Amino acid sequence: MEFKSLPKEFLEAKPILEKIDHAGFEAFFVGGSVRDMLLGNPIHDVDIATSAFPEEVKTIFDRTVDTGIQHGTVMVLDHGQGYEITTFRTESTYTDFRRPDRVTFVRTLKEDLKRRDFTINAMAMTKDAKIIDLFDGLLDMKVHSLRAVGNAETRFNEDALRIMRALRFSSQLGFSIEEETKFALQKLASNLEKIAVERIRVEFEKLLMGAYAPKSLELAEKLDILKYLPGNLMSMNLPEFRKALELTHPESTQEVWLLIGYYLNLEKEDLEKFMRSWKTSRADIQAVTSVVPVAKNIINATTYQLYEINQYEELLLSLLNMIQTSPEVINKIYTIFRKMPIKKIQDLSINGSMLIEQAIVAPGPDMGRILKIIEQQVVDEKVPNKQEILLKYAKELVKNEKN
Template identity: 55%
Template sequence: MKIEKLPQEFVQAQPILATLEQAGYEAYFVGGSVRDTLLGAPIHDVDIASSAFPEEVKALFNRTVDTGIQHGTVMVLDHGEGYEITTFRTESTYTDFRRPDSVTFVRSLSEDLKRRDFTINALAMRHDGEVVDLFDGLSDMTNGIIRAVGDAETRFTEDALRMMRALRFSAQLGFRIADDTRQALRDLAPNLTRIAVERIRVEFEKMLMGGNAAESLKLALDDGVINYLPGEPLKIWDNIIQHLATHQPADTFAVWSLVLAETDLTSSQINRFLRNWKLSRETITTVMTVVPLVRQIDKVSTFDLYQALPYQKTLFELLTLLDISNATIEQIRHIIDMLPITNSSELAIQGGDLIREGVMMPGPKLGQCLKKIEYAVVNGELENTRESLIQYAKEQVNDDN
């Protein structure tokens, strides 16, 4: 098969392949960029595999960076772009279920491709667009199948994360997982506990954001994969699957908000769950702000919504994911739209104004007074004008005295 019209990203990289080929080496485009081109999807990084060994690559190009030379990868800098060229290689055993204990550079494309995870990712492409398919990846792509290259148990034993990648690709592409590959996934799922949480998290998040997320999550649940993921066991995966059937999260904030919104976990348990997944402080803060609001959305106050303004994108997305009625969502949106201020800096006075006016001295009571002013303005109890706020502050001082 030949791709007649190559995306511009490949065209720009063709001189790299030409240089390698003119020096007598083989060179191919490989990996996700080839797969995505065949699927009609946007491509990102253009990766190149070659029979040239790292030192041979470096001898051919003026500007190179040793990005992973121990694994055979050298980055070539050309016209403002960086292209990673990786030497054909074979790999030894994987003691840690993640990295090969050693790699051996080879001159054979087939030896290199047969170590890759799935047939749809084991495609190579020549500079002219001719696709090299040694493992029926094109057929699997046409039939919508995620299939391990060679023996699935071997591939998953080499790197247990490949099981999560199978689920993720299934969710993103809407492909089914081949029977033998799925059986290996069932059998070897316990090995996921040996994989770094951060690596699992990335694949899990991508899976839940995929268009076929409901089916992939159901498969993970049915096959027991879910039991070997980080965090406390949850009882509401079936609910999440139902929500994912109609809507998918647009970002990771929404992913984790959806996962936890309908659990019975307390605030401290939610915090621990998110920390076990090694999520960022920003994600934890977002989820722990939005989830309590949604749990009591019928009773939420104006000031609660005001405090949640920095997280309103996630709030509205979660309401949609949970199939909250449009009437309720519009009511929440109306309350937010009608807020007189969006943060305390928009108050007509600040602490310095009260000090200069001689109303209050610096100290804790000043901060407490400003909080009361902010609360009253947000709730529509106080007009946000300088005169009104100073008068209110004076009344607070008199009340305290």
């Protein structure tokens, strides 16, 4: 198969291949960029594979960075772009189920392609737009099938993260997983426990943001893969969660965890433990543990409860939409946010310094407590946010407490 014209991402990188060819070596576009071009999807990073060994690549180009030279990867800096160029290689055993114990550089493209995960990722393209398909990736793409290159069990034993990648590609592309590949997924799922949680999390997030997430999630459940993931996902309301994903899908990782958190029957403390088991960021933990409890009881949410999570207004409204909250309730919540007299305590017309200057209260815990009471009264619109009125109110509070 050949293309008359290449996308601009490849055209911009074409001089790199030409320069390698001119030096007497082979070079091809490989991997996800070729797959995405064939599928008509947006192209991200353009990866290049070559018969030139790393030190040889470095002699061809003036500006290079050793980004992963032990594994054969050198980054070439050219016309303001960085291109990762990786030497054709074979790989030995994978005792950690993630990285090869040893990499051997080779001179033939076929040896390099046959170590890759799935047939749709094992195609290459010349600088003249000719597709090289040694493992029927084009056919699998045509019939929407995700199939491991060679022996599926061997591929997943090499790198257990490929189990999650299979589900992720299925979710993103809507491809079914070929039977032998599916069997290997189930048989070797326990190997996921040997993979770093951070790597699993990235694939899981992408899976749940995919257009076909409900189908892939259901497959993961049927193949007993979910039980090997952190946090006991089997305890959540999976049918309702899948239903929510059918109606809408998260567009950010925070939305992913908000939706998961909503369908987990966990109190705030346990919800935080769940998030930590996935090694999510502090920002994501804070967002989920702040928003989910309010969303679960949104009908009874008070103005002050909404004020306390004011910084997460967009996330809360997004979650309410994802769980199909009625438009009337969403509009009510939106209106409350709009009408709040203050958005944060710094918006009060008075502060601690004023209380001290007026000799209303001394520095210390009492001052913070008094300001907190005033803050809540202003938010609830029981006291107007005017300096003179608030100072008078503060004096009355202190006086009443002393009496």
